[in-house]
Amino acid sequence: MTPTWAQLAYLVAAVCFILALKGLSSPKTARRGNLVGAFGAVLACAIVFFAEDLDNLMPILIAIVVGTVVGVVGARRVQMTQMPQLVALFNGVGGGAAALVALLELDELSRFAEAHIARFDMAATGFTILVGAVSFSGSLVTFAKLQELMTTRPVVFPGLPVAFGAALLASVGLSATLVFEPNLSWGIVLAFVGLALGVLLVLPVGGADVPIVISLLNAFTGLAVAAGGYVLGNAVLLVAGTLVGASGTLLTKLMATAMGRSLFNTLFGALKGGSTLGAGEASDRPVRSAGPQDIAILLGYANRVIVVPGYGLAVAQAQHTLRELVDVLGEKGIVVDYAIHPVAGRMPGHMNVLLAEAQVPYEQLKEMDEINGDFKHADVVLVVGANDVVNPAAKTTPGAPIYGMPILNADEAGQVIFMKRSMRPGFAGIENELLFDPKTTLLFGDAKDTMSKLLTAVKAL
């Protein structure tokens, strides 16, 4: 039995988690909120060493040291552009840990005489194993997609809905079996079915929707941890897991709304077909391209310029040069703003983080609702490394994977300049009609390289 003082300390940890989530939802308190959460987590894990009678202390401590080193090094080394996949990876290992914990607990429980095991405990154990495994494998697939280790386009094969249905049925059947016949072998089979289910769930999701799925899997891991807390009879795990499960589900919904997508469409849209618009290959239709000199003249003689930054900008590490360019234009009396699409980058809010890193003043960053009416007054829109967020197909082509997603109205401006590496379509894998528009000029090349040429040319005007 856990001593009372420890249970009270667990309660303190649980309150810390609530305050952490509360703090994280407002810019001013976010950092403090995160630290409060970290304090709660460390507190909860420290208490267990004093409150419980533990064997195998040496292996546990070594494992914690190893995990800490891996976690800190991974979190510090990662480029800000690659952060979404790191979050996916961290979420996946958490799910994996939950599944392993439940398997070990199952092993422990199944040694007792069957009659002593509450059915509901077994159901919760099965749930943790299954959902933890789904979260683990699903997160690994999202990681592979974001890291572009595999195609970012939806992967659909003819038997996929059948395979998914079969895996789903098998998982329900196995969970039921586990309730009436607690046995480690069934648990292990269930874990493998969960792994398959996670892969099948995420494969058909297109690249642009991956952030929503990461958030969903995050909520899944939360629920797995909550069920694990019930199995272990530990209230802080139950509270922490449930908090993450509930807030994660809401966050997933908020993200989907910000992208104009329903959750169902995100997960199963590709299975219904019709989203294969654009072959994902470079088109050979004619476009108008120009050199940095010409573009510099366009920019230098404009009155109002709006910059639409995208993931390509951050990948090329061109955000510092872009800020210099905007500063120079500002000195010439040109009004310049950045139009930030809610999902610019790879995740909601990602672009704000990336530009803040380049010390772009906060006042210049305009959210979509705020600036969308201004595009028709803009002389020039400079789209740097973005594509899907200005693709008019979202408004005009029902059946396009991004149809219904709110976009920045770059097509309403006088002139549109795209800085692109190639004619390759965006992350969603669909062609952008705006590229072929008569008022569009393309400036090909690596964003950083071209940006510094453009900067020199604008300075020389």
Place this chain on the structure above:
Amino acid sequence: MSEPVVWLTIFVLSVFVGIEVISKVSSTLHTPLMSGANAIHGVILLGAILVTGAAESTVAVAVGVVAVVLATVNMVGGFVVTDRMLQMFVRRPPRQPQEPRS
């Protein structure tokens, strides 16, 4: 109240608290919030420590050690990377007290 009902009560109340505390989040903070929530469920480390501490066979200890490593990576890495993200937000001039929304 019987024990399962106590657990159910905690669960249901936590659901409402979880939804309530983040219901006013601005879209700029979606990513750090997801990352922070992700770190919080790393507290499964506590569960991993408990089961490993009770494990008897070598195999069970080995599996438990793997679970502890994975959970620690989730928890520690999650909080560190969230803090890194949020550092960027703090450097902003505090001129605008609220998110400018139209």
